Amino acid sequence: MSDTRCPAPIGFADCIDYWAGDLTRVEEDRIEDHVFACSPCARELADAEALARGVARVAREGRLHSVVSDAILNRLSADGVRIRTYTLEGTGVIPCAVWADDDLVVARIRADFAGVDSVTIVTRRASGEEISRISDIAVRPGQREILNALSAAHLRKLPATLVRVTVTAQLGAGERTIAEYALEHAGALDRTKPSAHA
Ligand SMILES: [Zn+2]
Numbered sequence: 525m526s527d528t529r530c531p532a533p534i535g536f537a538d539c540i541d542y543w544a545g546d547l548t549r550v551e552e553d554r555i556e557d558h559v560f561a562c563s564p565c566a567r568e569l570a571d572a573e574a575l576a577r578g579v580a581r582v583a584r585e586g587r588l589h590s591v592v593s594d595a596i597l598n599r600l601s602a603d604g605v606r607i608r609t610y611t612l613e614g615t616g617v618i619p620c621a622v623w624a625d626d627d628l629v630v631a632r633i634r635a636d637f638a639g640v641d642s643v644t645i646v647t648r649r650a651s652g653e654e655i656s657r658i659s660d661i662a663v664r665p666g667q668r669e670i671l672n673a674l675s676a677a678h679l680r681k682l683p684a685t686l687v688r689v690t691v692t693a694q695l696g697a698g699e700r701t702i703a704e705y706a707l708e709h710a711g712a713l714d715r716t717k718p719s720a721h722a
Pocket of ligand 1: 534564
């Protein structure tokens with residue numbers, strides 16, 4: 525057992541699918557064999573179990589920072605978690621905000637991930653201060669979208685600010701920027717105010 529980084533992480537989405545019973549027997553065996561020898565992934569699998577069992581609570585307590593799948597979002601939604609989604613695609617500044625009764629804010633990040641095995645997604649304020657960082661996100665061949673979920677409770681602490689989301693890939697010794705998006709974050713809004721992009 526090693527406590528260092530995993531060279532081939534299972535990925536949180538697959539961990540969730542494991543607990544949700546959405547994997548084949550072969551995929552389940554692969555995960556079980558892997559976590560037996562890999563403590564970072566064993567921890568992630570345990571986190572995924574906590575999420576699978578108490579998703580709504582985790583989201584509402586502001587502890588969720590993760591890459592999710594549509595299957596997870598459907599499950600969260602069925603469990604009563606209120607999800608606000610923004611699609612990050614192309615250029616141009618995307619207006620966004622978090623409302624008083626949102627539980628989860630999801631950035632649907634669309635980019636060309638061709639030739640890339642894994643990416644890091646960093647969300648920063650205009651000042652450069654990091655809001656969230658998720659590293660070593662596995663990308664499957666043909667994948668066109670990564671869903672980055674952030675707790676609304678966490679985002680409600682953020683004032684109105686320009687937000688930058690940067691997707692990078694590690695290539696040899698260097699880092700390549702795959703995509704970069706700018707969001708004009710209007711801050712935490714009250715439900716009584718009209719939503720221009722519900
Ligand atoms: Zn591992």
